[in-house]
Amino acid sequence: MSRRVLCVRLDNAGDVLLTGPAIRAVAASGARVTVLAGPNGAAAARLLPDVAEVLEWRCPWIDPKPDPVDSEDIAALVSRLRRGSYDAALVFTAFHQSALPTALVLRLAGIDSVGAVSEDYPGALLDLRHRVIVEDQPAAERALSLATAAGYRLPPGDDGALRVRQPLPDVxxxxxxxxxxxxxxxxxxxxxxxxxxxxxxxxxxxxxxxxxxxxxxxxxxxxxxxxxxxxxxxxxxxxxxxxxxxxxxxxxxxxxxxxxxxxxxxxxxxxxxxxxxxxxxxxxxxxxxxxxxxxxxxxxxxxxxxxxxxxxxxxxxxxxxxxxxxxxxxxxxxxxxxxxxx
Incomplete structure (x- = not known):
């Protein structure tokens, strides 16, 4: 049975598209990839190659117009993720966002291996604390560097460009x-x-x-x-x-x-x-x-x-x-x- 990996990107459509090369790298390992996306990014996630499933959740510490933090909503997400039986998760963020609240939710859902970019001390929340050295790195390369640090690499012939599923509709x-x-x-x-x-x-x-x-x-x-x-x-x-x-x-x-x-x-x-x-x-x-x-x-x-x-x-x-x-x-x-x- 292939590994099940959760890739988390909770902000907007453009951010999800920029995470696409990193997600392809995860999928190239043979893993079944699920993307957890916010309501502004879920449609873009469904356009990405090699994504098997998209889950949608509005994150109160990432969404630009957040609802109040609701314990029942968090508990429902934890239960939903626990049912997914994920072997590992990667939390993709922009440079000004913290991955640690999301990592806490993933831990509560029983995901044993969690990786993210983090300058802050993560305690027991992260197994992989990736630190980006290059300032003002293109967002796509920042995301791909996390996947690479976790052991995932793009296959030969994949140049790391942004991509969407083909064919596209006739317009x-x-x-x-x-x-x-x-x-x-x-x-x-x-x-x-x-x-x-x-x-x-x-x-x-x-x-x-x-x-x-x-x-x-x-x-x-x-x-x-x-x-x-x-x-x-x-x-x-x-x-x-x-x-x-x-x-x-x-x-x-x-x-x-x-x-x-x-x-x-x-x-x-x-x-x-x-x-x-x-x-x-x-x-x-x-x-x-x-x-x-x-x-x-x-x-x-x-x-x-x-x-x-x-x-x-x-x-x-x-x-x-x-x-x-x-x-x-x-x-x-x-x-x-x-x-x-x-």
Whole structure:
């Protein structure tokens, strides 16, 4: 019987996608991999290759809008995990998150071998306390370093890039025929958002230049996508699930987006990204991984490394300083680079 390994990543979709190479390394050992993900990341976890099962749980010490800690909820999760009879678990986190509360839950569930990145003394909570030496390491490499420390390695021929399951759904009826540029105006944090009026201006400039434009967004973002589409783009706001969005991005020449999940989804399908990147977190860690990309935005702005969710600097200068014309030029440059790579 193959080993059963639980891989835990409890934050957002992009974070789960960045953990994909590490999860492939675990699966390459022959283990049956279950992913425990939060509600914002579970759909992305289901897109990852080599994942046998996805469990969903909202974690009060990781979720950006947490519910109060509830002893009955924790007990129910412990029982659920105990039934899984896992041989081992790896807890994947960002540099500013602690793995130790999650490790405590895993111990209560009877998991004998638990590993995580931890600077703090873990006591009896961790069997593997992995310490990351390289500062500002790309998030995908940080996760893979934990898997490697636990004895899991990518198989020969796996380059460690982000990936999703294939085949992806046919989305030609949604995106239309022919090449196009995708604009994704939404972000999970207002501090990472480029003004929607700039997206609308970009759509008009691209349309005038003869480029087809597709705008994407979630169910709650339809007013945003309608504005960004500016009457000249295909508006897919609220019309795609995660798999369909991956397929739309796979068909695009370039994605224009902030530091948000779809930027990492684009990387997972090999699409170049024009990244409107607010420096609230380090670009070295969270920029699109493994694909051609360009970062636009003042990376030395006062909000640098602050992790704020809402901008506290009047005028949001780190991103508002970026013009639509700059984005259009970057789209052209990324399109030419993509053509040379192909």
């Amino acid at each position: 030609r009826r949604l995106a239309g025929a022919g090449p196009y540029v995708v604009l994704h105006p939404g972000t999970s944090a207002p501090a990472r958002a480029w003004p929607v009026e700039r997206f609308a201006e970009t759509a008009r400039l691209l349309h005038t230049a003869g480029r087809r434009v597709v705008v994407t967004g979630g169910q709650s973002e339809t007013p945003l996508t309608r504005t960004a589409a500016a009457g000249v783009a295909v508006d897919l706001g609220g019309r795609t699930d995660t798999g369909q969005l991956a397929a739309v991005l796979a068909g695009a020449d370039v994605l224009v987006a902030g530091n948000t999940g779809p930027a990492h989804l684009a990387a997972a399908v090999g699409t170049p990204v024009v990244s409107l990147f607010a420096p609230t977190v380090p670009a070295a860690c969270w920029a699109p991984y493994g694909v051609p990309h360009v970062l636009l935005g003042d990376q030395h702005a006062p909000c640098r490394d602050s992790r704020v969710m809402t901008c506290v600097v009047p005028g949001h200068p780190c991103l508002s300083s970026v013009t639509a014309a700059e984005v259009v030029r970057a789209v052209a440059a990324m399109s030419r680079l993509s053509e040379r790579v192909v």
